[in-house]
Amino acid sequence: xxxxxxxxxxxxxxxxxxxxxxxxxxxxxxxxxxxxxxxxxxxxxxxxxxxxxxxxxxxxxxxxxxxxxxxxxxxxxxxxxxxxxxxxxxxxxxxxxxxxxxxxxxxxxxxxxxxxxxxxxxxxxxxxxxxxxxxxxxxxxx
Numbered sequence: 001x002x003x004x005x006x007x008x009x010x011x012x013x014x015x016x017x018x019x020x021x022x023x024x025x026x027x028x029x030x031x032x033x034x035x036x037x038x039x040x041x042x043x044x045x046x047x048x049x050x051x052x053x054x055x056x057x058x059x060x061x062x063x064x065x066x067x068x069x070x071x072x073x074x075x076x077x078x079x080x081x082x083x084x085x086x087x088x089x090x091x092x093x094x095x096x097x098x099x100x101x102x103x104x105x106x107x108x109x110x111x112x113x114x115x116x117x118x119x120x121x122x123x124x125x126x127x128x129x130x131x132x133x134x135x136x137x138x139x140x141x142x
Contacts, residue, residue, distance in 0.1 A: 002016060003046050006047060016036075020032065023058070059133055063135075063136050064079050074110060074111045079109075084132075090109075094109060
């Protein structure tokens with residue numbers, strides 16, 4: 001969330017949340033962050049985390065991820081309608097992860113990792129999703 005002591009004016013904060021909800025590109029997140037710094041000063045940790053979460057949501061849309069649950073021991077990924085753009089590449093990716101990933105009987109993919117703090121979870125989640133986005137893109141011909 002955007003702390004009150006960072007942006008004191010409630011209508012301005014609400015307008016910022018509306019703008020964040022409309023962002024559809026990671027470059028727009030960076031531009032939004034730069035604007036916040038220009039207008040209100042250095043970003044507090046809460047705002048940095050908020051921007052990372054917005055980026056994660058964008059990645060989820062691009063990878064057809066309906067839900068991602070993270071905790072100290074990893075992440076569980078659910079795909080919208082249990083489908084992925086390139087299932088063969090996804091299976092190969094999971095196989096390449098060895099014991100660090102597996103598919104559950106309910107078709108959710110589990111990624112095992114050691115994320116002790118929220119910052120590590122955000123980074124790890126972003127890394128997984130970036131990999132899934134890359135796998136979902138059409139394979140380039142050699």
